[in-house]
Amino acid sequence: MQETKITIQETTNNTILKFNSTTILINGGSYEFSNIDEAKNSPLAQELFYLPFVKKIFITANFIAIQRYDIVEWIDVQEEVAEQIEAYIADGNIVVNEKTSSTKKEAIEVYAEVTPNPAVMKFGTNKALTQTDVEYKNIDEASKSSPLAQAIFNFPFVKEVFISDNYISITKYDMVEWKEVFAEVRTFIREYLVDGKIIIKEIPKQNTENNTAIETPIVALEGISAQISDILDEYIKPAVAGDGGNIAFRSYNEETKVVSVVLQGACSGCPSSTATLKNGIESLLMEMLPNQISEVIALNG
Template sequence: MISRIARNTTTHCSQATKSAVTILSKRSTARLHTSRSTQLSSSSTITSSRRPSLRPLTRIPSMQARSMFIQTTPTPNEDALKFLPSQRILPASFGTRTMEFLSGRDAHASPLARKLFAIDGVKSVMLGPDFLTVEKVGRAKGDDASSGSVAAGDEDPAAVSWMVLKPEIFAVLTEHLSAGLPVVVEGTHAAADTAASEDDDEVVAMIKELIDTRIRPAIQEDGGDIEYRGFTPEGVVQLKLQGACRSCDSSSVTLKNGIESMLMHYVEEVTGVEQVLDPEEQVAINEFAKFEEKLKKQKGNGSEESAAGTSTAPPAL
């Protein structure tokens, strides 16, 4: 009996001990969870208080983000340079046509050309689909020499080097094109020299197609252009060179060896090609021819006078 009571007592003691241990364990676990949750909440509070606030990014305007790239290409004419911006120059309605301006007074249809003529040393401007050609004052040619102040082939006093002109031209092009300003005034149309017409016969239609598809792209590569002026009953195609090719020394070679050969090869009715000049250009050439003739006479008279001055009379007897 005593032993059974002792066993029961021992059993109750052990159960009581186990329950006490279990209670203590649960309390310690609860305290541990409470302390951890407190630490986490305090740390999150500190972190949230220290985290910097994010500001929304300011959107950069597309016009400011874009950059204007302009390349230059030399032409066969040393006084003309071809500029290639990274965007189209003339409106898409112009197609592959060009516009040429020989002075600031003629550039009323193009605000960009007027700005370029304001630069000292710019002689002519030709606007193309994706390029423009600027001709500077250089050697005296034609109307420059006809006045008599500058001899043909000599450097014009108003001549400026490309090292001086290029930065100014770059600045004008970058400012004008980046601002999205119009290159030509609204309502300006391209010349329709090679456009199909009801009055064109088969031969003229073939000539115009060759000019548009074969000849014009090749000449525009050199910073120039060509304008169809007519087809004579004798089979002569009348053309006008523009841009860098207009005042190039090899313009006659371009007409004869290049354009004439191609047209005569594909169109058997073509017998030749001739360049047609505007009345102002023709007057300048005529004046230049008169000036050259005048110089020849002056040189001839000077040589005769010098020869007469050096001759000595025979001694008197």
């Protein structure tokens, strides 16, 4: 069984902190609790409400968001909360009793957007789907870890599936045009999510045999590598995510000063995206890390 690690992430609201999990916490849906009585079907939420500074708790598949009262600052208590959640999960305790829970779940909307890659359509949603970006090249890959991706591959025109935080990018074969099928796919995804079915049952490991990055590697980066990764996260990823794509740091060679990045989703296999992103990333990194970057190599995921 995979050990659960909890990492801390700030949000735009300084009273709310996200506690991200490396394993799946619940099978589907999301749950919000404003007090201990509402949390009767979530033993974990009830335990957290015993902390006097906890105001509200939001639980989804990959993270727990907690809003605090102003009686404390997060910097003073966040590590203890993360350790408490880790210990609770490590003991095999139930996060949410989903079979009996009657807590009202969020309304789910799914919208379709075109991308710069004509073969790829982006399906955005107001529901958090995953904390770790995952990409599947075929139904066999999907069957190992993502029931949602596996179900999408049952459409005969689906070639690849990329799942990110709040959207799914689907690459099609040339046998159909998106205008003929996007509405059907959008409806299918929405109904799947509304039914609370499993999105990802486990986070897949990186496939190193065929050099395909199925997920962004979770490693402790240092030095220039860490700086490159931070720059990509802050300046590049938000822009490409808007078009249904993703960029993941792969490696940095200190001797040659060559950076390798992986393009996923709508960016993967799109010649214009590859050239534009490579040049744009290269210029940005050279400007922000002078004399440390000689070239950026863009690989398709």
